[in-house]
Amino acid sequence: MDARMWHRQALGTGPELPQPAPTAVFDSLPTTEQDDYWAELSHTLPALVVPSVLAQRAEQRLSRLLAINDRRPPGAKSVIGIDAPFAVGKSTFVKSWAHRAYRDRVSPGTSYVLPTWTPEPEVTADWVPQVYITLRAASRIKDINASILAFLGYPSEGLVRVTTTRVVKVLATHGVRLLIVDDVHMLKTTHAEGRDVLDYLKFLNTELGELGGTMILVGAHLEGGPLYQDPQITGRLDKITLAAYEITTLGGRRDWQRFLARLEEVLLPYFDTVPVGVFSQELAGYVWRRTQGYVGDTVRLLAQALLARFDNAEDAMTRESLQAVPLSARAATAEADLVAAAAAPSNRRNRQTKTDAS
Structure with a gap:
C-alpha cells in the first residue's frame, strides 16, 4: 500500500449492482x-x-473522537484503539471509515493524481492527509519507519536515528493528519526490541500530535494485551471494540x-x-x-x-x-x-x- 493506491481506493467506486x-x-x-x-x-x-448497525455506531464514535482530537491544542493527543476478534472485519471497518473521511477532506478529482499543497513558501509537495501501514510479525522500529516512508514514496535505508528523523520530516511535509497502524497485535513486547517499538509508537503519537494529527491503532484481542496495559498508552487511549452480533x-x-x-x-x-x-x-x-x-x-x-x-x-x-x-x-x-x-x-x-x- 502506498499513498497513490490509497488515494485511488478512497476516491474510486466499487462494483455496482444491476437494476433489479x-x-x-x-x-x-x-x-x-x-x-x-x-x-x-x-x-x-x-x-x-x-451497512451494519453495530459498525455504524462504531463509526459515529470514531468520528466524534477524531473531531475532539482535532480541536485539542498541538501536542500528544488521544490515541484511538480499535479492538476486535479475528474475522469481525476490523481492517475493512477502519478502511471504509478512513476512505469516507478522506473523501470529505480531499476535493474529488482525477483518481490517479495525488493533490498537492504548499507546506512552506516556495515548496510544493503531495498532500497525503492519511497514512495506513500494517505491522508484520516481530516488527521493529526500522520496519515501522520503512512502512511509513514507503507509503509516502521515500527510501527507507539508513540507521534508525536517520530514518526516524526522515519520518518526522515527511509527516510534516505531506500534511499527514491521520496515521493508522493495523495489526498491532503482531507487536511482541516480551523482548527489548518489542518494548522499544511500543515506546516508539508513543513518540510518533507525540510528533503527530504536534502537527494536529491522530494515531489509530487497530488489532485483534488487544484487551488484556501489552498494548492496552502500557500505562503511557492507556493514559491517552480511547477504546472502540467491534464484535459480532x-x-x-x-x-x-x-x-x-x-x-x-x-x-x-x-x-x-x-x-x-x-x-x-x-x-x-x-x-x-x-x-x-x-x-x-x-x-x-x-x-x-x-x-x-x-x-x-x-x-x-x-x-x-x-x-x-x-x-x-x-x-x-x-x-x-x-x-x-x-x-x-x-x-x-x-x-x-x-x-x-x-x-x-x-
Whole structure:
C-alpha cells in the first residue's frame, strides 16, 4: 500500500449492482441478456458491503473522537484503539471509515493524481492527509519507519536515528493528519526490541500530535494485551471494540434483526418471490446459528442462498436452502460446536446411576 493506491481506493467506486429485474421480466428476456444479468448479479451480490448497525455506531464514535482530537491544542493527543476478534472485519471497518473521511477532506478529482499543497513558501509537495501501514510479525522500529516512508514514496535505508528523523520530516511535509497502524497485535513486547517499538509508537503519537494529527491503532484481542496495559498508552487511549452480533440479550436480538432487515432491503428486490421478513423474522435464529452474527459470513450466506434458489427456479427459502451454502472454516467449526452443545444429553441420569450403584 502506498499513498497513490490509497488515494485511488478512497476516491474510486466499487462494483455496482444491476437494476433489479423482477422474475417475470427476467424470464421474458433474450438468452444473452439473461446470461449477462445473471453473471453480473452472481459476481457482485456475494461481495456486497451492507451497512451494519453495530459498525455504524462504531463509526459515529470514531468520528466524534477524531473531531475532539482535532480541536485539542498541538501536542500528544488521544490515541484511538480499535479492538476486535479475528474475522469481525476490523481492517475493512477502519478502511471504509478512513476512505469516507478522506473523501470529505480531499476535493474529488482525477483518481490517479495525488493533490498537492504548499507546506512552506516556495515548496510544493503531495498532500497525503492519511497514512495506513500494517505491522508484520516481530516488527521493529526500522520496519515501522520503512512502512511509513514507503507509503509516502521515500527510501527507507539508513540507521534508525536517520530514518526516524526522515519520518518526522515527511509527516510534516505531506500534511499527514491521520496515521493508522493495523495489526498491532503482531507487536511482541516480551523482548527489548518489542518494548522499544511500543515506546516508539508513543513518540510518533507525540510528533503527530504536534502537527494536529491522530494515531489509530487497530488489532485483534488487544484487551488484556501489552498494548492496552502500557500505562503511557492507556493514559491517552480511547477504546472502540467491534464484535459480532449477539442474540443473548433483547437489545442484541433487535440489532441482529434490524441488520437482517437491512440486508433484505438490498437483496430482496432481486428476488421478488421471496417475502420480506423471511430472514429478519422467520429464519433469524437459524441464520445466526450458521454465521454466529459475523457480518461477512451473513452476507455470503444470504446472497448465495438466494442466488441458488433463483437459479433452481425455487420460490421458497427454507433452512435447507441456507444449510446448503458452504461458509468459512470459522463459521463451520463454530456452528458444529453450537449443534453439539444443543444436542448434549443431561448428565443427571449418569450421576443417578452411579449413586444407585453405590
